[in-house]
Amino acid sequence: MAIFRSSFSLKIMVEEARKLTEHAGVHERIDTVLRIMGEGYGGTYGKGRPLVNALEDVAQACLLHEEFPLAQRFQRFAGYAGGKLFLDTVEHYYDAKARQRSEEFMRRMAAMGSDRAVSALEALCAENPDASVTDALALFRGIARSTNHLSIGDGEGGIQLPAKYLKRLQQFGHMELILRDLPRPASAETARMMNEFLEDADAGMLAQLLELRARRAGLASLRAAVDRPDSSETVIHACLKNQEWIFGGAFVSELARRQYTPDTILDIPLLRGDGSLHVVELKRANIEKLAIRPSGQLMLGAPVHHAVSQTQNYLRILDEGRETILARYGVDTRRASATVVIGHSQYVSGGVTPQEVADTLRTYNTHLARIEVITYETLLESAERMLALSSAEHVSGQAEGYTA
Template sequence: MEVRADWALELQLKQIDDIASREEVKAAVNAVIAHLNSGSRNRRGGRALLTLLGDARYEAATADEWQVVRLLQDSIDYAEGRITKHEFEERYRLFQDGNVRAGGLLKLTANVLSSACELAAREGRMYVEANPDASVQEVLAKIQSLGEDARLMVAPEDTPGRYRIIRGSAETALWLERVLRGGRVDVEDAHDVASSLAVSPEAMAVLAADTEGKLLFRAAELQERAQGLKLLRGVIEDPQASEHDLQRSLQGQPWIFGGRFVGEAAHRRLVPGDEVDIPLVRGDGALHVVELKLSMRLGGVLVKRHRNAWVPTSLVHDAVGQAVNYLVGLDENRERIRREFGIETRRASAVVLIGHPALQPDVPEEEINETLRTFNTHLNRVEVLTYKELVDSAERSLGGSLNGAGVSEGSS
């Protein structure tokens, strides 16, 4: 995700600094402004900007300056792209030439509205000419359906400069979206998928032959998961892969960790000073922290011999200790996290992904896995897995699904 950092954000932060009353809040806001201006040429953004904004919001909440908290939340939403530039500038009246800017937007809006009305009038006349006995309600319904179809407008490659509205595409897309959302098919964003399929003759031809539509969508989803798992395996076996590489390969794939997770939380920095690698949300709304360590670049082994038995090394114990510290911080900040982010941390748990059996070729893989499983039985809210065991488990689960859907893992 690209973090937005520009003059508009800086001006809004200066307004917040004027409103803030407590010195610690002002200092936190000024730290954000200083970061913005620390770039060599352009304003500096990045993950550090979001972290500093989160710190400033926390200071404001601690000081009970709730107006500042709300303003800083707008700053975060703008930096993350959830508020448009025009809306942000108008909301805070950031520029002295606001009337000029508003005038430009007003003219644009007026032109668009005028063109839309002309289109509606033309289509209405054509419909009445073809159906002279049509009632007013029928004409209005026809124009309304045109507006719904217009949302799925396409730009054909064979007619540059021309656009096409496919009649009935909105109704088809609505049917598809209901099918996808109805529980028969698991797709991440039903609206986007349905919109794309509604204007694709090839996809619609396949759907027409499959009245349920389940096989097509399920196979596509499983094929995508298989490809993602293949890429992930390559990363965990790469001796040069960093934690960032591992995190990037795992993000957006909560299914790998099991079916009890419904997705990833939007915020990674829930406690000051701590940023979790991957925050998952369980079906009951509770948080599950994924703590990532290196795989093939770990720089040590996972188990060692102690009194004729295999036991985890200090690398494993240190990683577990870090995960436990995360959980303690989440417990201590439970009320604030639930209030600000809507995430329940009371029943939070964690999994530590660390190492690869190939780091110890002289120790059987099953011995390593069994040692970690025994270790896990003595832990309460933390589980330790090697990257290979996680991927193998996900692959077994996916393999059964692929066979059930009639999809070949090797197909492309």
Template sequence: MEIRADFALEEQLEGIAAETAAPEVKEAVAAVLTHLRSGKGRHRRGGQTLVRLLEQARLRASEEDEWHVVRLLQDSLDYSTGRLLRPSFEENYRLFQEGKERNPAHRDFLASTANAALGFWEEQGRRFLREHPDATANELFNYFVGLREDLPFLQAPADQPGRYKIVRGSAEMALWLERVLRNRVDVEDPAEAAGRIAMSPEALKVLAEDENGQSLLKAAELKRRAASITELRGLSEDPAATEHDLQRALQTQPWIFGGQFIRTAAHRRLVSGDEVDIPLLRADGTLHLVELKRAMGARALVKRHRNAWVPTSEVHDAVGQAINYLVGLDENRQRIREEFGIETRRASALVLIGHPALHPDLAEEDLNQVLRTLNTHTNRVEVLTYAELLDSAERSLGGIPTTA
């Protein structure tokens, strides 16, 4: 990291020296100025020594309870280490520069930058509305959000000097690549590597077309998924794990629930008073709710009744809650489609609850069969244990081991 040492910093430190009354602080600030002015010729001296001396001066000011000086010295540190930008630094400390007016260049630069940015967003908004004349305000807003996420991956085509191109979907591609590369021990910075690849059409093309590259990405993704299942098994078998713990682990893994789900919806509160644990979307935009209950922390899932096993009230209450969610979605279908672009007419729900280990005297297959019988009578709601869900997800990996 380059340490900044310049005239603006020197002027500010001179102002600090005049602000402090404590001799120890004055001496510490003087030591900073002596070092700063010890450069050759007109150059000021920085380096880690400057940072260390500023930190020592800040400590002395705190010991003397000169907290306004502590703040000023902290700004000096932030400026020298690049955390505070030069225009802000110079504007804030005009009070140490006798008779100096505010720099109009800073105002003009901010105005021109804001004007150019607003012009860009205006043009993008007009273009979107020309292509989608019936778009809602929320759809336009989401379009802007997507553009903002893709902006860091701006491309500069070599055959179009002075022109730049925003490739839609670059942010999503980079995020996916980062998650894959994070399993590669030889990639030092997965996020940086993913961003570099996503910004390079050539790199993506080579990776996608090369047989070894495809195998590498597929193997890395399978490895990540196998590791996720192992982690989730451990969590589902932990009696102390809460619904929130399970939700946090599952909400970024839509593939676990089946290949028909492409992603998790951004909004969990679609109906007033109801907040869905995990909202999944199918390829056709249809919603599928996942209602999470505790795994090993749940009460019994089945009980004996007239020589047969039947679900307990724990299961029936969870199913009832899911059904109420679906009723709310049905009643608000039009608004949800217009506001969020989500179809709820054919929405369904999955209740994840309990673990076979809660019933050590009952075979796991027998427990699953009781729940499957219930599922045949509930139509839009399915009930599974965490173990059955993870077993199914593991089978989808085609034999990739999930344990070391």
């Protein structure tokens, strides 16, 4: 069951975000959000699915105007309104004062922990003046193990904590994870070299490196899901979320809204550079009868024809609702195109080779106008080539920079 949220803080952040754009279409959608939230009489603001949808509509309008940071902001607002994000998380990004309060709290907690550590060491030295580093390590390991026995009582012989303190404990746990992930140079010399590198590094170069690393991680996750025979469409969809680059450079971004008519929920709606829609329909990778040979000649099996027919119906419905969708959401669905991703040659039975699967699909696609059918094998190989090209361009750019 969804837990919908709304608050005065969200309304303030939405009002502040409105000042960051000059596009009338975005303003209209933000005003719709504010109307749904209302004036907050009695401390209650409008919430529910209408608010989530309205916030997602703002994000989509921002994407159409290439205001990507603002689109991400409203996607996070929608995540909070839909119960997926805590308010503290959203405030951390967009409320400077709230972020400062959180940082101050973490600093105090870190200082408190350090102070307690010093006190523990002083007590150890007082009891055992000859204590060694090994003794100190044993002491702190014992303290760490003892925390496993700490718990929050229910009020009967325990401690009943208010919700705000429970949230503080969550924040402390988050801070601990951050501290654990800090890089630890092997030596002072390594630390010095890292500092010098970071001082001289170009911010754009670092951003590209991080993007390449994130893409490699996303691709590895998708490959692992495809290689698991029991992976469902839902699992694969999760791996492809916000990974529009995998489908090629013709797409600007993945749209936040997946439903444009009552009868269709799209797997991955992509926005082309000209503002038109491209639909990606995902099916399972483990399709045994992807290609069959019933009478000596290879042909595609029933699962492919079923997926294509389903996608054809989607495109027909989008064509028929083009005027309404364009006026309401700003997306042109007339003559939208589609890609069906289905199957992998490793799961095909009957001794059919990967090359035969590729040839059969190539022949099939030549007879389709607006829909292309590809396998996950083709998708992964294409994405790998794009990554390799991006890496090569990055290395080339570095070399030119050093030469200059």
